[in-house]
Amino acid sequence: MLSQAALNDEENYNKAVALIKTAEAKTDPEEKIRIYEEALKIQSINLDAWENLIYAYNSAGRSSDDYVELASRIADSLTYYPLPMWDVIENLVKPHITTTLGLADVALYEQEALVKASIATSSDTLQPNDCKVMANNLLGKNDFTLATFSFTGDDANKIKLTDMYANSGNQMLYSLSGDSEDA
Numbered sequence: 001m002l003s004q005a006a007l008n009d010e011e012n013y014n015k016a017v018a019l020i021k022t023a024e025a026k027t028d029p030e031e032k033i034r035i036y037e038e039a040l041k042i043q044s045i046n047l048d049a050w051e052n053l054i055y056a057y058n059s060a061g062r063s064s065d066d067y068v069e070l071a072s073r074i075a076d077s078l079t080y081y082p083l084p085m086w087d088v089i090e091n092l093v094k095p096h097i098t099t100t101l102g103l104a105d106v107a108l109y110e111q112e113a114l115v116k117a118s119i120a121t122s123s124d125t126l127q128p129n130d131c132k133v134m135a136n137n138l139l140g141k142n143d144f145t146l147a148t149f150s151f152t153g154d155d156a157n158k159i160k161l162t163d164m165y166a167n168s169g170n171q172m173l174y175s176l177s178g179d180s181e182d183a
Contacts, residue, residue, distance in 0.1 A: 001127050002081035006045055008126070016043040020052060029060035044077040047084055054092045064098040068105050071097075075109040080125035082117045082135040086110060114139050 006013050016039040023035035036053040039046060057066060071093045078085035089110060097103050117135035120128040147161050160166075 001125065001130055002045060002047060002078070002084050005081070005126055006043060006047070009043060009045075012043040013046070016040075016046045016049055020046070020048050023052065023056075029056045032056040033060060040077070045081065047078075047088070050074055050078075050088055051092065054088070058096070062096075064096065064102050067093050067096040068102040071106040072109045075113040079113040079116050080120055080131050082114055082131060082138055085113060086138050111139075 019035055019039035019042070023032045023039070026032050026035065033053060033056045036049050036056060039049040040053070043049070054070070057070065071089050074089055074093065075085060078088070089106060094103065094106060097106060114135045117131050118139060118141070120131040120135070122128050125131045145162050147159050148155075149159050150156055
């Protein structure tokens with residue numbers, strides 16, 4: 001989802017990649033940080049820019065508070081790409097946060113982003129259903145029920161696929177007799 005969104009913004013993607021390559025050729029971590037920040041102004045969802053910015057922070061010896069602020073920015077920019085957002089913050093940012101208050105703040109940023117992503121619409125992201133599934137999974141809320149059936153109500157005598165599977169593009173075959181040839 002994230003890579004497709006970045007590539008769909010081809011002009012800005014190419015500009016950001018050029019800046020990332022420029023930064024990689026530099027040796028001064030503060031200069032790298034400045035260039036990665038410039039790349040993120042052009043394309044805020046560029047995962048390579050975020051990851052390289054974190055590595056430059058590491059090299060520059062940035063403070064725990066700097067990483068907390070960085071986590072807030074990542075959560076905000078990558079809200080509708082919950083898995084990469086979570087992975088980057090958990091594995092690359094959190095290890096550099098040394099205070100309980102800082103870790104609590106980061107957990108709040110993650111939680112707020114995931115709750116927002118769990119109700120994503122097509123105006124927020126190209127694949128809102130996938131976004132919601134990932135966010136709900138990270139929130140521990142996914143229901144993997146395939147379908148429902150009721151004898152009463154508006155959907156009486158109908159097998160209804162749940163939202164998670166309804167728009168998956170896969171054909172669902174079923175058999176009431178249990179015989180696969182009846183499906």
